[in-house]
Amino acid sequence: MTQLWDFTGGIHPAENKHQSTARPIRDAGIPDSLVLPLQQHIGEPATAIVSVGERVLKGQKIADVSNGLGVPVHAPTSGIIENIAELPVPHPSGMNDWCITLRPDGEDQWIPLEPTRDYRNLERGQVLELIRDGGISGMGGAGFPTNIKLRPPRDRKVDTLILNGAECEPYITADDMTMREQADEIVAGLKVMAWILRPERCVIGIEDNKPEAIEALRVATEGTQIELAVIPTKYPSGGEKQLIQILTGMEVPSGGIPADIGVMCQNVGTAVAVSRLIFEGRPLISRIVTITGEAVREPGNFNALIGTPVQYLLDQAGLQPDKVNRLVLGGPMMGYTLTTTAVPVIKTSNCVIAATATELPAPPPEQPCIRCGECAEVCPMELLPQQLFWYSKAAEFEKAEHLNLFDCIECGACSYVCPSSIPLVQYYRYAKGEIRVQRAEQLKADRARERFEARQERLEREQQEKEQRRKERAKAAAEAQAKKKAEAEKAAAEGDAVDERSAKAALVEQALARKKAKTEAAKPQAPAAEPAQDKPDLEALEKQLAQAQSKLETMQGMLEEAKAQQADNVEKLERAVAKNHDRVTRAEEALADARQKLASQPESQSTE
Amino acid sequence: MAFAQQSSPHAHHARPTSRVMLWVIIAALPGLFAQTVFFGWGNLINVVWCVALAMACEAAILKLRNKPVAFFLKDNTAAVTGLLLGLSLPQFAPWWVSGIAVMSAIVVAKQLYGGLGSNPFNPAMVGYALVLISFPVAMTTNWAEPALLWDGAPGFSETLGTIASAQQTAVDGWTMATPLDEYKHKIATRTAEEVLAHPTFGDGIARGWEWVNAGFLAGGLLLVLLRIITWHIPIGYLAGLVLMSLAFGNNADQYAPLSLHLLAGGTVLGAFFIATDPVSAATSHQGKLIYGAGIGVLIYLIRTWGSYPDAVAFSVLLMNFAVPFIDHYTPPRTYGHHKARRGVPGRKQG
Ligand code: SF4
Ligand code: SF4
Numbered sequence: 001m002t003q004l005w006d007f008t009g010g011i012h013p014a015e016n017k018h019q020s021t022a023r024p025i026r027d028a029g030i031p032d033s034l035v036l037p038l039q040q041h042i043g044e045p046a047t048a049i050v051s052v053g054e055r056v057l058k059g060q061k062i063a064d065v066s067n068g069l070g071v072p073v074h075a076p077t078s079g080i081i082e083n084i085a086e087l088p089v090p091h092p093s094g095m096n097d098w099c100i101t102l103r104p105d106g107e108d109q110w111i112p113l114e115p116t117r118d119y120r121n122l123e124r125g126q127v128l129e130l131i132r133d134g135g136i137s138g139m140g141g142a143g144f145p146t147n148i149k150l151r152p153p154r155d156r157k158v159d160t161l162i163l164n165g166a167e168c169e170p171y172i173t174a175d176d177m178t179m180r181e182q183a184d185e186i187v188a189g190l191k192v193m194a195w196i197l198r199p200e201r202c203v204i205g206i207e208d209n210k211p212e213a214i215e216a217l218r219v220a221t222e223g224t225q226i227e228l229a230v231i232p233t234k235y236p237s238g239g240e241k242q243l244i245q246i247l248t249g250m251e252v253p254s255g256g257i258p259a260d261i262g263v264m265c266q267n268v269g270t271a272v273a274v275s276r277l278i279f280e281g282r283p284l285i286s287r288i289v290t291i292t293g294e295a296v297r298e299p300g301n302f303n304a305l306i307g308t309p310v311q312y313l314l315d316q317a318g319l320q321p322d323k324v325n326r327l328v329l330g331g332p333m334m335g336y337t338l339t340t341t342a343v344p345v346i347k348t349s350n351c352v353i354a355a356t357a358t359e360l361p362a363p364p365p366e367q368p369c370i371r372c373g374e375c376a377e378v379c380p381m382e383l384l385p386q387q388l389f390w391y392s393k394a395a396e397f398e399k400a401e402h403l404n405l406f407d408c409i410e411c412g413a414c415s416y417v418c419p420s421s422i423p424l425v426q427y428y429r430y431a432k433g434e435i436r437v438q439r440a441e442q443l444k445a446d447r448a449r450e451r452f453e454a455r456q457e458r459l460e461r462e463q464q465e466k467e468q469r470r471k472e473r474a475k476a477a478a479e480a481q482a483k484k485k486a487e488a489e490k491a492a493a494e495g496d497a498v499d500e501r502s503a504k505a506a507l508v509e510q511a512l513a514r515k516k517a518k519t520e521a522a523k524p525q526a527p528a529a530e531p532a533q534d535k536p537d538l539e540a541l542e543k544q545l546a547q548a549q550s551k552l553e554t555m556q557g558m559l560e561e562a563k564a565q566q567a568d569n570v571e572k573l574e575r576a577v578a579k580n581h582d583r584v585t586r587a588e589e590a591l592a593d594a595r596q597k598l599a600s601q602p603e604s605q606s607t608e
Numbered sequence: 609m610a611f612a613q614q615s616s617p618h619a620h621h622a623r624p625t626s627r628v629m630l631w632v633i634i635a636a637l638p639g640l641f642a643q644t645v646f647f648g649w650g651n652l653i654n655v656v657w658c659v660a661l662a663m664a665c666e667a668a669i670l671k672l673r674n675k676p677v678a679f680f681l682k683d684n685t686a687a688v689t690g691l692l693l694g695l696s697l698p699q700f701a702p703w704w705v706s707g708i709a710v711m712s713a714i715v716v717a718k719q720l721y722g723g724l725g726s727n728p729f730n731p732a733m734v735g736y737a738l739v740l741i742s743f744p745v746a747m748t749t750n751w752a753e754p755a756l757l758w759d760g761a762p763g764f765s766e767t768l769g770t771i772a773s774a775q776q777t778a779v780d781g782w783t784m785a786t787p788l789d790e791y792k793h794k795i796a797t798r799t800a801e802e803v804l805a806h807p808t809f810g811d812g813i814a815r816g817w818e819w820v821n822a823g824f825l826a827g828g829l830l831l832v833l834l835r836i837i838t839w840h841i842p843i844g845y846l847a848g849l850v851l852m853s854l855a856f857g858n859n860a861d862q863y864a865p866l867s868l869h870l871l872a873g874g875t876v877l878g879a880f881f882i883a884t885d886p887v888s889a890a891t892s893h894q895g896k897l898i899y900g901a902g903i904g905v906l907i908y909l910i911r912t913w914g915s916y917p918d919a920v921a922f923s924v925l926l927m928n929f930a931v932p933f934i935d936h937y938t939p940p941r942t943y944g945h946h947k948a949r950r951g952v953p954g955r956k957q958g
Contacts, residue, residue: 337615368723370887372628380943384939407942419628421620426615
C-alpha cells in the first residue's frame with residue numbers, strides 16, 4: 001500500500017463526470033479541414049517547412065523548431081496544404097496566431113512508419129530525440145515539450161516518476177477514458193520514460209472516483225513494479241504540486257521545479273503518446289477530447305485529430321445551438337471561455353464544455369469581503385487569498401507579491417467558495433499581469449538608464465579631454481607672453497583709465513577686425529584664390545588673439561597688484577579680467593575654427 | 609453564436625453571506641428559547657425590536673449613502689447585529705436604551721466605517737459597550753429574575769409595557785443582579801457558601817443561565833458542524849478563560865468559580881456568536897486561536913478586577929484593536945516555502 005499524505009484546503013465541486021463516460025471513446029473521423037497552430041505549447045513556435053499547395057502524408061512533419069524550446073507539428077492525415085495564415089487559436093485572449101490549414105484528401109495515407117521496439121539498445125539521448133521528433137509535448141497542463149522535461153537538470157536525479165491520472169477537474173474524463181481503454185499503452189509509455197530517467201519509484205496517481213480506470217490499470221500494472229496510488233477525490237489533487245504532496249509528502253520549493261526534490265510528473269496521455277511513438281513510430285497527431293455539457297445531446301470522449309475544429313466535435317456530440325450559453329475549453333475550474341467554435345483542438349486540449357445558462361450560471365454580483373476566511377480554508381497553497389485580493393484590488397502589488405502571489409496556482413478554489421462572490425482569481429491574474437508588465441518596464445528602464453549613463457560618461461570623458469587640451473594651449477600661450485609682463489606692470493600704474501581706454505581700444509580693434517574679416521569673406525566669391533584668401537584671415541585672427549591675451553595679462557597683473565595693495569578698484573579690475581578672459585577664449589575659438597576650416601577646405605575642394 | 613465570456617472558475621458553490629447569516633440566526637434560537645423560558649418575554653421582545661430597528665437603520669443609511677438598499681439588506685448582517693444585541697441586553701432594558709445600542713451599532717460602528725466588511729469593531733459590541741457606559745443603571749438593574757416563571761412572572765403584555773414605558777415602575781419586583789454581579793459584590797464580605805445560597809444561583813450553577821448557555825452551546829456547535837465558523841476562536845476563547853480561572857480563581861471564597869464564569873453570563877454566546885464575527889476577527893487559524901484566547905483572558909481580568917460584571921463586550925472590542933497586529937504576525941506558511949513571510953513590507957524608500 002502506498003502511503004498517502006493530504007494537502008491543506010481543497011474543495012469538492014460537483015463532479016459531472018458520468019455524462020461523458022457513458023460510452024466508449026468515439027473516433028471523431030476526419031473533418032473537412034484541419035487547422036494546425038504553429039505554437040501548441042510553451043516555448044518557440046514552429047516554422048512551417050511545407051508550402052501551400054503541397055501534398056503531405058499522414059504523420060509527415062510539416063513544421064519544425066530549429067532552435068530553442070519546441071517540438072515539430074505533423075500532418076494528422078494526408079492532404080493538401082491549403083493555407084498558412086493567422087487564424088483563431090485556443091487562447092484565453094481569443095487571439096489569432098499562425099496556423100497551417102490542411103485539406104484532407106480522405107485517403108489517410110501514412111508515411112512509412114518506423115517503430116523502435118528495441119529502444120533499450122539506443123542511447124538515451126537518441127530516444128529523447130525521437131520523442132522530440134514525434135512532436136510530443138505534455139498533454140495535461142501547459143504542454144511543456146516532453147523531451148525537455150524528461151531531461152532534468154544535470155545535478156538533479158529523479159527518484160520518483162509520477163504519472164498523473166488524478167484528473168480532479170469536474171466534467172473532464174479524457175484521462176479517465178484513456179486509462180480505461182489504453183491502460184497497456186500507458187504502462188508501456190511509462191516504462192519508456194522510466195528507462196530514460198531510472199527512478200527508484202514509479203507511481204500512477206488516480207482519484208478514487210474512477211473505479212473502472214483503477215481496475216484497468218491494476219490489470220495492466222500487474223507484475224510490474226509500478227505502484228498504483230488511489231487517492232481521495234478532492235480538487236485540486238491533480239495539480240502537480242498537490243499530487244506530489246499527496247504521493248510523497250514533499251513540497252516543491254517555491255519557484256523551483258519538481259526535479260529539485262527528485263520528482264517528475266507526466267500526464268497519462270503523454271505516456272500513451274510516447275508508447276505510440278516508440279512502439280509504432282506514430283507521431284502525436286491525435287488526442288482524446290471530452291465533449292460535454294448540457295447543451296450537447298451525446299456527451300462523450302472523442303479521439304480527435306489535432307487541428308479538428310471544435311465546431312466539428314460539438315456537432316458530433318449533438319450540439320443544441322439554442323441551448324449553449326457558455327463554451328469552456330478545459331474544466332470549469334481552470335478552463336477559459338471560447339469566443340468562437342472555429343478554434344482547433346491542439347495537443348493540450350482536453351475538454352470542451354458546452355454549458356447551458358442554468359448549468360454554469362453567471363456569478364451573482366460581487367459583494368464586499370466579509371473576511372470570513374473561507375478562501376484561506378480551501379486554498380491548497382496555503383495562501384491568504386483575501387489579503388491577496390485586497391492588495392491586488394488596491395494595486396499594492398508589492399504587498400501582494402510579498403504574500404506570495406506568484407505561488408497561486410489559479411486553481412479557483414477560493415473563488416468557488418467565496419460567499420461574497422468575489423472573482424478572486426481574476427484579481428490575481430490582473431495583479432500578476434501588472435507585476436510582469438512593471439518588471440518588463442523596469443528592465444527596459446534599467447537598460448535605458450545604463451545606456452544613458454554610458455553615454456554620459458563618454459561625453460564627460462570627451463569634455464575632460466577637451467579641457468585638458470585647452471589648458472595646455474593656455475599654458476603655452478601664458479609662457480609665450482611671460483616676457484610681456486614687464487610692460488604690463490608699467491601699464492598698471494595708470495590704473496583704471498588704462499583699463500577703460502584699453503578696453504575701448506580693444507573694442508575698436510575688434511570691430512575693425514570684424515569688418516576686415518567681412519570684407520575678406522566677401523571677396524573670395526571669386527573662386528580662384530580661396531586658400532590664399534584664408535591666410536590673411538588667419539593671420540588677423542592670430543594677431544587678435546595675441547592682442548587679447550596681452551590685454552588679459554595686463555589686466556591680471558594690475559589686478560594682482562591692486563589686490564596686494566588692497567586697492568579699492570579690485571572689483572572693477574576683476575570684472576575687466578573676466579571680460580578679457582572671455583575675449584581671449586572667443587579669439588581662440590575663432591582661430592581654431594578658422595584653422596579647421598582651412599584644414600578641411602582642400603579636401604572639400606578635391607571632392608568637388 | 610455569441611458565447612458568454614467569463615473568467616475561471618466557471619463553477620461556484622458559495623454559501624452566500626445571506627445564507628450564512630440565516631444559519632447564525634437559526635443557531636441562536638435554542639438560546640433564545642431558553643432565555644424566554646427562564647427569563648420571560650423580555651429577550652424575545654428585545655430581539656424583535658432590535659432586529660427591526662437594525663434593518664431600518666441599515667436601510668436608511670444605505671439610502672443616504674446611495675447604495676443599493678435591497679441588495680445589502682438581503683445579506684442579513686444587520687439582522688444578525690440586531691439579534692445579538694437583543695440576546696445580550698438586559699431583559700427589561702427600556703426600548704430607547706436598546707434603540708441607542710442598535711443605532712450606534714449600525715450607523716456608527718458599521719456604516720460610518722464603510723458598511724459591510726469594513727468595520728474594524730464588532731458593531732453589536734460597540735452598541736452594547738456604549739449603552740453600558742452611558743446608562744449603567746438601566747443596563748445593570750434590568751436583568752429579569754430567573755425562574756420567575758413560577759412565581760407570578762410578568763406576562764407578555766406586562767413585559768412589553770415595561771420595556772415600552774418611560775418609567776419602569778413595575779420592574780423592581782422582577783429584577784435582580786446577574787449571578788456574576790451578585791457573586792462579585794457579595795464575596796467580599798461573605799463566604800462562597802453564603803453567597804451561593806442566594807436564589808439566583810438556584811440548585812445548580814446559576815438558575816436559568818446554565819440552560820441559556822447550553823442553548824447557545826448547541827447552536828454554536830451547529831455552526832461549527834456546518835463549517836460556518838471554525839472551532840479556533842471559541843476554543844481559544846474558552847481555553848483562555850478556563851486557564852485564567854484555574855490559575856487565579858481556585859479559591860471560591862475570593863473569586864467566582866470557573867463554573868460561574870462559563871455558565872452564568874454571556875460567555876458561550878460570546879464564544880460562538882460574538883467573537884466569531886468574521887469581519888472584525890483575526891483570519892488565520894493561528895491568529896484566531898490567539899484572538900480567541902485574548903478575549904478569554906481579558907474577560908477573566910475584567911470580570912475579576914474590573915468594575916463590569918460581564919466583560920464580553922469590552923474584551924471583544926479590545927481584541928478587535930489587536931486584530932491587524934495579530935494578522936500581521938500570523939500568516940500561514942505557504943506551500944513550498946521554508947518559512948512564513950511575516951507581515952507585509954512598507955513601501956520601499958527612495
Ligand atoms: S486560486 Fe490561488 S489563492 Fe485561490 S485557492 Fe487557488 S492557489 Fe489559493
Ligand atoms: S471567501 Fe470571499 S468574503 Fe470570505 S474572506 Fe475570502 S474573499 Fe472575503
